[in-house]
Amino acid sequence: xxxxxxxxxxxxxxxxxxxxxxxxxxGQVKPELMQSFLEVATKPHPNVVSAGEELRALRRSLTEVAxxxxxxVGGAGTHPFARWEDQLIVDDERYHRIVDExxxxxxxxxxxxxxxxxxxxxxxxxxxxxxxxxxxxxxMLALSTNSPFLRGVRTGMLSSRxxxxxxxxxxxxxxxxxxxxxYSSRVEGMVNAGAIQDYxxxxxxxxxxxxxxxVEVRVFDQQTRVDLTIALAALTVSMxxxxxxxxxxxxxxxxxxxxxxxxxxxxxxxxVRGMDGVLLDFxxxxxxxxxxxxxxLLETLREHAEELGCERELxxxxxxxxxxxxxxxxxxxxxxxxDLRALVNAIVETSRVQ
Numbered sequence: 001x002x003x004x005x006x007x008x009x010x011x012x013x014x015x016x017x018x019x020x021x022x023x024x025x026x027g028q029v030k031p032e033l034m035q036s037f038l039e040v041a042t043k044p045h046p047n048v049v050s051a052g053e054e055l056r057a058l059r060r061s062l063t064e065v066a067x068x069x070x071x072x073v074g075g076a077g078t079h080p081f082a083r084w085e086d087q088l089i090v091d092d093e094r095y096h097r098i099v100d101e102x103x104x105x106x107x108x109x110x111x112x113x114x115x116x117x118x119x120x121x122x123x124x125x126x127x128x129x130x131x132x133x134x135x136x137x138x139x140m141l142a143l144s145t146n147s148p149f150l151r152g153v154r155t156g157m158l159s160s161r162x163x164x165x166x167x168x169x170x171x172x173x174x175x176x177x178x179x180x181x182x183y184s185s186r187v188e189g190m191v192n193a194g195a196i197q198d199y200x201x202x203x204x205x206x207x208x209x210x211x212x213x214x215v216e217v218r219v220f221d222q223q224t225r226v227d228l229t230i231a232l233a234a235l236t237v238s239m240x241x242x243x244x245x246x247x248x249x250x251x252x253x254x255x256x257x258x259x260x261x262x263x264x265x266x267x268x269x270x271x272v273r274g275m276d277g278v279l280l281d282f283x284x285x286x287x288x289x290x291x292x293x294x295x296x297l298l299e300t301l302r303e304h305a306e307e308l309g310c311e312r313e314l315x316x317x318x319x320x321x322x323x324x325x326x327x328x329x330x331x332x333x334x335x336x337x338x339d340l341r342a343l344v345n346a347i348v349e350t351s352r353v354q
Contacts, residue, residue: 001037001079001112003072008344010036010082010110011071014090020065025058033095033109034087038062044119048237048310052230059226060353074347076326077112077147077161077221080340084110105168111161112222114144114229116236117214123180125247126208130215131176131255132243133236137205137219138266138279139297142290143317144220144232145274146326152340158274158327159221162267170196173264174204176257183208205267215240219267224326224350231316238301238314245304258282274325291321 004011012035021029030039040058045051059073066073084107089095099106120126145158157163166172170190177183190196199210205219217236223229266279275294278287298317305314333346 001074001076002066003074003344003348005070005072008072008341008348010079010087012036012088013069013071014038016069017062017065017071020068022061022065025061028058029062031090031092033090033098033106034084035090036082036087037112044117047308048230048234048313051233052227052313055230056226056353059351063352072348074344074351075112075222075224075226076330076347077145077159078150078164079110080149080330080343080347081152082110083151084108102168108164108167111147111164113161113165113218114220114222114232116217116220116233117209117212118217118237118240119213120215120240120244121213123184123208123210125244126210126213126215127177127180127183128247128255129240129243130174130206130208131178131257132246133206133215133217133239134174134176135256135258135263135282136239136297137173137217137263138270139290139293140217140232140235141205141219141221141267142270142274142277142279143235143294143320143325144223145270146221146223146330148327148330149334149340149343154331154334157272158276158325159271161221162271168203170201171203172205173260173267174202174206175260176255178255178257221326224329224347226351226353227316228320228326230313231319234305234308234310234313235298235301235317237308237310238304239297241304241308242301256282274327275321276323294321 002011002013002017014031014035017038028041032039040062042051042054063073087110089099120129141159147159147161148154148157150160187199191198206217209216220232262280269277269279275290277290279290279293281288301314302311305311330343334343
């Protein structure tokens with residue numbers, strides 16, 4: 001988020017920011033839908049550690065550029081009190097086309113997320129990994145919840161970003177595909193029908209990205225602390241590695257196609273209560289505290305993180321347990337000082353790379 005230091009509201013200044021981005025990060029700081037926020041993207045990296053180092057450098061550089069222009073930057077799933085009606089759309093053909101097509105659905109899209117791409121070798125393996133990650137989308141959201149406020153209101157949800165995002169078509173929990181053939185056939189059908197121009201207009205929480213050779217996880221709320229973004233990246237990569245290992249053990253093994261309505265029910269539970277709530281355990285057939293599910297998953301992922309060299313980064317996820325997600329921290333700040341501008345100030349300070 002680009003912020004005015006006086007009002008702590010969003011600032012429509014993306015174009016001036018882009019003019020001062022250092023040459024070493026050219027193309028990695030990008031405009032998004034509205035002129036008051038931007039996307040920061042690392043280059044592809046062989047491991048989480050080096051990607052994390054670059055992410056820290058990017059955020060540090062962006063903070064310096066913004067402060068040099070009299071602005072502040074901050075990361076969270078929503079701005080606590082900003083209004084979409086006050087935002088200007090970036091002058092880009094794709095964005096204008098989307099706004100023209102979806103109108104209010106997109107105009108209210110003042111929310112911020114984190115996307116993690118994992119390189120996967122082979123199309124059928126990619127679909128297998130995407131299908132496997134699909135069932136964990138609610139837990140990943142619960143761990144990342146960082147948006148308890150929206151439009152100046154304490155919503156009672158730990159991820160207020162999700163109900164805004166749910167309005168998009170072709171978003172949320174993806175279908176279970178089972179094979180590359182099924183995925184490509186369904187995408188081709190949507191393109192031929194004129195529903196989408198290409199697969200990048202599919203905004204599912206997990207999606208294959210064939211042009212990049214990755215599986216992309218898109219469900220996370222933006223984190224305020226960059227080390228927690230890196231921890232969630234380690235979680236994603238370790239989970240993908242675990243599922244890919246299952247594929248290698250038996251290429252004909254089919255993952256269970258859990259009903260979309262049950263996965264989506266879990267996602268709503270995660271958005272409302274996050275790690276404080278219970279989730280449906282599909283294997284056990286009962287509701288289990290999200291904390292327990294997360295702790296069990298982290299234990300099973302430890303060996304995969306060690307093999308990938310990101311065990312230290314994965315351990316950072318443990319900090320998100322026991323009432324310590326970004327949403328919990330925001331609520332504690334607000335409880336101590338019920339002033340949303342004070343909360344934004346706290347977000348700015350916590351967003352700084354140490």
